[in-house]
């Protein structure tokens with residue numbers, strides 16, 4: 001019996017031209033663009049009951065400013081994509097978790113209806129989004145009572161499940177989700193005692209600092225951290241301390257803040273378990289795959305976009321990036337540009353130099369005409385971002401103000417990289433620095 | 436009218452590994468047993484806050500009670516775990532000397548161990564490197580092939596479940612507040628009513644001195660001593676393949692900060708040793724956590740801060756005061772005034788290892804007075820719930836197609852299905868808490884720490900008829916939620 005099933009499981013693999021993992025903003029936009037290029041056999045696999053990704057729980061507005069010149073809520077923004085996918089008859093398999101991915105693009109899926117099964121894909125687009133950094137991952141000291149939530153989980157419980165998580169909250173970390181939740185909790189009648197940020201500058205976008213904290217008179221305490229959580233059953237208080245330049249707590253600066261809830265907004269991590277399993281090389285700076293200018297990972301036929309590639313702050317840019325990835329995956333499937341699939345080694349390696357946290361794509365062709373996405377390491381005013389080949393400045397761009405919370409996009413000027421000597425099999429490096 | 440009080444032959448106080456193992460061992464005999472636990476689940480005290488190591492016995496002083504029960508425990512542990520269907524892996528241990536000065540201590544340990552009957556071997560750097568290629572340079576090590584690992588919280592649960600199968604009654608959320616000797620039996624007062632028993636076994640761990648006081652013995656005192664840990668992501672499991680210990684620091688009252696692989700593929704760093712004031716202060720602290728990471732990286736440079744997924748602390752119930760330090764022997768003694776009141780005091784490391792040995796030791800004490808009669812229908816084995824991720828693929832495919840609950844993955848980090856959550860929620864002990872599910876399935880214990888699965892678990896608990904406002908992390912007042920958001924009809 002089980003023997004039959006196994007052989008069936010191995011032999012009856014469904015085959016698809018394109019499998020997209022995740023039906024968030026990235027997955028949906030990639031599907032639409034691949035369809036427009038002529039790919040018809042597309043399957044989007046989504047673990048949630050409905051498509052939309054993280055936007056389903058983002059009931060605040062501010063989405064679509066760049067793409068639609070309109071301030072939409074998360075659900076309104078994503079609804080446009082969901083409708084289009086439906087109109088194009090692109091299939092979405094919801095309630096289905098991808099549990100495995102192999103180098104030869106066999107996707108293992110599990111759901112209630114079919115149990116565990118496999119699909120072989122010609123090309124795969126990774127669009128799994130991100131997960132939140134947890135209390136454990138930052139080594140949060142103190143007790144572990146009820147009442148400690150990551151901000152996205154808190155948002156999910158409140159906005160999707162209508163569950164109120166507490167009455168008196170402290171928020172650790174000033175990432176965007178934490179800022180949004182500070183406002184949301186306040187609107188729900190909870191008191192937000194403070195937002196505590198380890199760094200000397202906030203982690204979230206300036207507009208969220210204004211709209212979510214200042215407008216509600218919530219204090220943002222920079223260069224501070226939580227050094228102890230108190231409470232046996234439920235959170236009772238947190239002990240907060242100032243930190244020095246090395247981010248170490250400064251004795252004598254402690255202050256105890258009573259609260260029943262601690263919310264953590266301490267960063268998102270691209271969700272790359274499947275990528276690792278498929279043997280895809282990751283960039284330690286982005287924690288996402290290393291990609292070429294065709295959004296191809298190191299494994300031919302596996303493409304990547306959205307938060308799984310690098311953490312975005314604005315969803316509109318996710319949609320842009322995903323459209324490009326969709327075009328490239330379609331090109332791969334329709335065999336127009338197999339040579340762009342990553343097997344070709346003649347790339348220029350974009351190196352994140354001084355002051356740059358990362359630059360993406362990491363590998364580009366000399367004739368690259370697209371856009372670079374990059375983040376700086378710390379805030380700065382009147383800075384220049386330089387593209388260097390050795391000591392030679394290829395290109396520079398001035399910024400009045402840069403912030404790590406804000407992703408920068410720089411269009412690659414025509415011919416910028418064409419003069420670069422390419423040593424066969426060895427990528428030349430172009431270094432990007434902040435001055 | 437006098438209300439009839441439930442009465443038992445034997446009352447055990449404390450459902451840690453010691454209390455549950457004793458309950459299970461006693462259940463072989465024709466006696467009526469009650470097990471009282473103040474927490475919402477079994478094994479929530481020290482028994483879920485340790486290294487999970489089945490020690491070989493080379494740190495126990497020759498001739499001590501500790502050596503006796505530890506050696507017995509180590510000998511029977513594999514069978515114990517097999518009967519109870521709990522993971523056990525005989526991975527072995529290296530005690531590593533980093534410089535020449537530590538070598539004499541290795542030989543001293545080997546001497547003690549060999550006197551106790553432990554198989555031990557001293558090896559050099561070449562062998563160490565072959566066995567553990569990721570540890571940094573050392574001069575010599577002692578290899579103990581009989582050191583093993585287990586899952587300590589599953590073990591308490593398994594003992595308790597097997598005890599219940601054999602007629603033991605477990606009273607959770609039931610703290611024993613006072614004990615009186617009245618009309619030739621004990622009257623136990625709890626928050627949930629009174630109970631009578633002819634024997635009392637005090638297995639209250641950190642609170643065993645307080646229970647002993649209820650029998651009129653005030654010469655015991657527990658000095659809480661905390662050990663903090665980090666848990667590392669299971670994607671780093673390849674870094675070590677056996678237990679990696681330093682040469683124990685002199686008089687520290689601990690075994691030194693070591694690296695322990697767990698049966699689930701994580702690595703534990705710890706524990707520290709620090710006398711503290713309060714026996715329920717399970718806080719981890721900034722300086723100690725920093726120290727843990729530093730010492731671990733000294734040993735295995737491949738470890739980084741990014742690999743941490745959680746920290747926790749356990750508290751040793753020491754009977755040696757801070758002024759003296761080091762270790763005391765286990766105390767397992769009947770009260771001098773009343774032989775039917777048995778106290779277990781100072782059951783610190785290797786208490787987990789010794790649990791089967793201690794259980795038999797206690798049963799023998801009672802047997803000598805009572806001549807206990809064996810039951811002929813004792814069931815010595817208990818089956819664990821399905822762990823979907825560990826099934827062979829053919830079984831995964833079959834099960835997930837037969838029962839949709841096994842097709843629905845609830846925890847993506849550890850691959851835990853709804854079917855497993857449901858089995859855990861419907862456990863034989865009647866525990867209905869989030870931690871109860873956590874310890875039985877590993878849900879929320881992976882790298883995202885519940886970010887993904889918690890809201891799903893809450894849904895399943897609601898489907899099972901629980902109000903979300905009644906859902907607690909671990910019973911008592913550990914409620915997760917305060918109510919509904921505004922404007923919900």
Ligand SMILES: Cc1cc2nc3c(=O)[nH]c(=O)nc-3n(C[C@H](O)[C@H](O)[C@H](O)COP(=O)(O)OP(=O)(O)OC[C@H]3O[C@@H](n4cnc5c(N)ncnc54)[C@H](O)[C@@H]3O)c2cc1C
Nearest residue numbers: 022024025026046047053054098128129177306307314315
């Ligand atoms: C709380 C929050 C607030 C934000 N606020 C704003 C804002 O105000 N304005 C703005 O412009 N941007 C905002 N953003 C940013 C923007 O929402 C994200 O950048 C965007 O959602 C990322 O899209 P994505 O498709 O890459 O990931 P996601 O939206 O996370 O989608 C990933 C999808 O993949 C699915 N998935 C993952 N793994 C698997 C698997 N193994 N099998 C099947 N399915 C899987 C997930 O269920 C999910 O549906 C916010 C983000 C967050 C988290």
Ligand SMILES: Cc1cc2nc3c(=O)[nH]c(=O)nc-3n(C[C@H](O)[C@H](O)[C@H](O)COP(=O)(O)OP(=O)(O)OC[C@H]3O[C@@H](n4cnc5c(N)ncnc54)[C@H](O)[C@@H]3O)c2cc1C
Nearest residue numbers: 449451453473480481482485488611640662785786787788
């Ligand atoms: C940091 C650390 C690491 C360790 N590592 C190891 C190891 O690797 N190997 C090993 O063999 N040993 C180890 N040990 C020792 C081992 O964990 C303990 O010896 C063992 O868990 C003790 O079990 P117990 O049942 O006596 O105590 P506990 O597990 O604490 O159980 C006592 C129970 O009694 C209950 N209780 C208390 N008062 C009352 C009351 N009034 N009424 C009702 N219930 C009550 C408590 O709630 C608790 O559940 C370690 C210990 C520590 C602290």
